[in-house]
Amino acid sequence: MTVSGTSTGESAADSGAAGENEGDAGGPRSWAGAWDALLASAPARRRGRVLQSALREAVRSGRLAAGTRLPSSRELAADLGVSRGLVTDAYEQLTAEGYLRSGRGSGTWVGDAVRAAARKTRDRAPRTPGARADFVPGTPDLALFPRAAWGATHRAVLARLPHRALGYPDPRGLPELRTALAALLTRRRGVVADPERLLVCSGVAQAMTLLGFALHGHGVRSVGLEDPGSPENSAVLGAAGLRPVLLPLDSQGLVPGAAARSGVRVVVATPAHQYPSGIAYSAARRTELLDWARSVDGFVLEDDYDGDFRYDRAPVGALQGLDPERVAYMGSVSKSMAPGLRIGWLLAPEELTEQLVERKRTMDLGNPVLEQALLADFVQQGGYDRHLRRCRAAYQRRRDTLTAALDEHFPGTEVSGIAAGLHIIALLPESYGPEVRFLARAAAAGVALRPLAYHGTARPDDGRVRLVMGYAHQSPSDITRGVGLLARAVGRG
Known part of the structure; x- marks a missing residue:
């Protein structure tokens, strides 16, 4: 695997400068073999998720330093023996999450924000620090703790x-x-x-x-x-x-x-x-x-x-x-x-x-x-039962607030999974796609989201945005503000 010293357009492998960083201790060649073994043992339909996880971990651990230029999608796909589309999807997903950055004609690079956060703290807790609005599911409202x-x-x-x-x-x-x-x-x-x-x-x-x-x-x-x-x-x-x-x-x-x-x-x-x-x-x-x-x-x-x-x-x-x-x-x-x-x-x-x-x-x-x-x-x-009753009433109000805000700012959105739990599934109308662009704009605006694709292997080809949106950990006013911020970020507010 090589890292180009020039533009990482798709012709980078032919640029004559493709081997500039091959011997660097933190360069891709130092961990390419591990990727090969990892992908070889993964079922074909899981290779995309495995590749994304490997890239995330390489950035988090510092094996891929901030500012490192990544191989073109064609180069990496050839090295790993996978389809170019699989690599392109991985690059786009991690760009949306902030791990990578890219620009038209300038290639794909390791982003600065994730590595800067990693240098400041070794906290491995699953949080989304710095988000202006956080719809990542999985957390109750800790302020309600009795x-x-x-x-x-x-x-x-x-x-x-x-x-x-x-x-x-x-x-x-x-x-x-x-x-x-x-x-x-x-x-x-x-x-x-x-x-x-x-x-x-x-x-x-x-x-x-x-x-x-x-x-x-x-x-x-x-x-x-x-x-x-x-x-x-x-x-x-x-x-x-x-x-x-x-x-x-x-x-x-x-x-x-x-x-x-x-x-x-x-x-x-x-x-x-x-x-x-x-x-x-x-x-x-x-x-x-x-x-x-x-x-x-x-x-x-x-x-x-x-x-x-x-x-x-x-x-x-x-x-x-x-x-x-x-x-x-x-x-x-x-x-x-x-x-x-x-x-x-x-x-x-x-x-x-x-x-x-x-x-x-x-x-x-x-x-x-x-x-x-x-x-x-x-x-x-009886304290546990009393606490559950209090939480259930609060979470139902927040669920209703989220569905109302989506209806106002993203009319035509289909919501499901709302009868129980702490999150909903939101399927946005076709006009809001493609999903990768939507997630990238949301991330740039500081809105933390988790797409449904994160949880499974299904990749519908309709381009529609499918989100798993947590609401329990936010106040009703924060939910309303966050959906409005999201709408403005994607040009619909």
Whole structure:
């Protein structure tokens, strides 16, 4: 791979200056081999996402320094053995995100803003600092955290907690919390919850990691993931030695037969409120999924990430309640209270429970006792239910504000997935495309957005803008202002 010292137009490979930076320690040749290996192991339909991830990481880590000129799309495609269109899409997407910059006839370069931010801080938290408007999904309103009630509970619990309770805890979790959570989940989510089989963990990410290791010990080597779905699942389960296999969705859930054709015995699913599409799996599709799991002696890993927030529909119970020996149920307080608490739970089939407990013990010796005691008391005294009611009312108002603002500034926008959760899907009219140009203009104006394409492999060729827009973490006035700013940025306000 080469980096041109002249203009990186598509004829740069013939310019005679193509090898100027080949020997630089931070130049592309120092990491091209890693890209080759990475793309060679990736399924054909995932190579675009893999290439984008590799480019992002190269910029973040400094292997691609700010100001580095990248190869032309033709050169990079030839070096990696992929289509030029795949590289062009990657360059355009990362330019929209601010990692790269480009100009007509001047080539593609590593941007300054991302590297400058990386030099200032090593904070790896998933945030969008500096955005004038932030519609990236995944975060509740942290200002709604019940500080006064939590502080009062903290003092009360600390005063009565016996000294012996501050020793090494049961790796499954504090008995009081497991009992309180079992009752809460049975009442609110319809799960079959035995406190003896409930494991307290540090959020769904750790629950999925524990399951990944346990399943690997049972001979499982691959796992099916919803497409579209959460990109984090591939990384989390991959770290446990499981190969991700993407499975398509339709309007009712996972496409029938997709899991069977793939050969996997385990799938991760979000049946109550699919992420990010917002659909609830139909009753028929739930039955089909469980029938499949039984037929292959497999499991469904159910991520109930925001099941407590619904607005315009009847409650949708957890899949685990239909077959607790085929479904491992995961949840947390990350969306309902605050992700920084790092408290979640896992209800697993009996045959996996002992391995999970032992892996949890060797991983971290259990979660902090005081925080567990606090949450147990908060749940038992009704504070958790009161907090959820307050949040649900606030989030419904914000959802309505967002849909109204889109209707005003982007007339003709189709919204879906709005009956529950903390985000919506917005499909803008054709006149707002193409999506890459729209995202680039939004980024230049300081509007943080996440396209639907970020979450899956589907790339419709209609050029329309498809957005996953989070609203819970913003006030109604900020939502209205942000949509107006977006409209002006794309020339429609």
